[in-house]
Amino acid sequence: MLSLGFVTLDEQQDHTYCTEVAKRARRYGISVCRFSPLSIDPQTENVRGFLFQEETNEWTNAVFAIPPFLYDRCFYGHDERSKKAKPIMNWLKQRPDLTFLGYGLPGKWDVYEALSSHPLLSAYVPPTVRLERADDVLVLLRREQAAIAKPVHGSGGRGIGIFQKKGKTLSVQDHHGQEQAVIARRSELEQLIASWSRRGEYVLQPLLPLSTPEGEPFDLRILLQKDENGRWIERVRAVRVGRPGAWVANVRAGADIRPFSEWLDRLSSSKRLFVLDGIETIIETLPPYLDHTFGPLFEIGLDLGATDNGAVWILDVNSKPGRKVAHLLPPEQQNELYEAPLRYCLFLARGGKDNDLHIDH
Structure with a gap:
């Protein structure tokens, strides 16, 4: 029987979806397990995770070898778990004995x-530049009313910032439309972008009228x-x-x-x-x-x-x-x-x- 492993950072992430897939797996001759990359024993390369039991439609704790087929559903943040998990996932994706359903996209x-x-x-594709300095925003706003900054590795709207002209100042808003800052000086804009850059890379685009x-x-x-x-x-x-x-x-x-x-x-x-x-x-x-x-x-x-x-x-x-x-x-x-x-x-x-x-x- 083939073995397919769901890989997630959080135990409960995608739990319902994973269970629905696992319920249907037996007819395909596939057993389904799920685990975190952090639960791989580096010495034995065994995994401590969960196996789906078709008889009870429940997950049970188990130790097993890394499955030959893997479904990457890891979402990373800036926390320590993410920092540890990323290189492990990269190592798994480089192994010739393992096959991922999909190998993911870069930033x-x-x-x-x-x-x-x-x-x-x-x-x-909207015109896109890396957001690295105040000039990136100011040049774009010479021809646009507003711009949107997106984290290179962000998803779900998290970390997005909106720059909107407001008289002689710039209004900076989050994706909810809540104003986070009003910028009157170039130095303030430089400081804001520097603080964002410490969290990760950003791209900048015109804010489309959608x-x-x-x-x-x-x-x-x-x-x-x-x-x-x-x-x-x-x-x-x-x-x-x-x-x-x-x-x-x-x-x-x-x-x-x-x-x-x-x-x-x-x-x-x-x-x-x-x-x-x-x-x-x-x-x-x-x-x-x-x-x-x-x-x-x-x-x-x-x-x-x-x-x-x-x-x-x-x-x-x-x-x-x-x-x-x-x-x-x-x-x-x-x-x-x-x-x-x-x-x-x-x-x-x-x-x-x-x-x-x-x-x-």
Whole structure:
């Protein structure tokens, strides 16, 4: 029997998702376990983790060898556990006897650079620079009303900062729209950026006008996964709508998830054509390009923006996406999400090469 291991930093992270996958694993001839990279014994290379027992539908404590197939669901912060876990995960990914469902993406800057160099995708990438000094903000704000700073390794809206012109000063806000500082001098801006840089790298982009007629921030989330033949499949597309006054539509901050079709129906026919053409170009081109550029992936959460003129923008690409948009799916399609890691694991076990460029919708 094949063995597939979910790797997470937090014991309870993805617990429900992992359990639903494990319940379906037996029919594929797969046993499922879960563990933290910090629970690997460096001497024996055995793992202290949890094995799923199909008879009871429960997890039991166990010690076992590192499974040959691994599903990386580790999310890192600035804490000590993250600092210790990262090099262990890198070591696991370099081992030829282990296969990951997906090998992940680097930080936002590397991804934006790769997309900006692609002949088709570059048209959908907002102008992006590294945020290193005050001039980066000031130059951008000479031609834009507002700019958004994003942590290179951030997700879920955490750490985002908004720079907005406010008379002769700059208003600095968090992603909730709460003002954090008012900057009147260049030296104050330099100090702020220096303090952010101590936490990690940032990129800077124009703040795109992405809001509903009611003033709610929104974006489009598309979940893509590979199927049992290594082909990219679109699983679901949805619209995330935040609260008025916020800058990002983040589900953790209370954003609603709405059907894509409802949003699309509100557009004029000409704008609808522009938007759909942009989306189709991106989802046909981006997944195989990322595979080729950064190594094989299993799934992608694609965040897109659509402005009033019908332009579509790539806001973020996540190789460890959440699944909150999946609740819009009927039960049989939700089941496909839970079976997808198992089917793809079998494909890899058969020696499959995931280089098929076709995307099914």
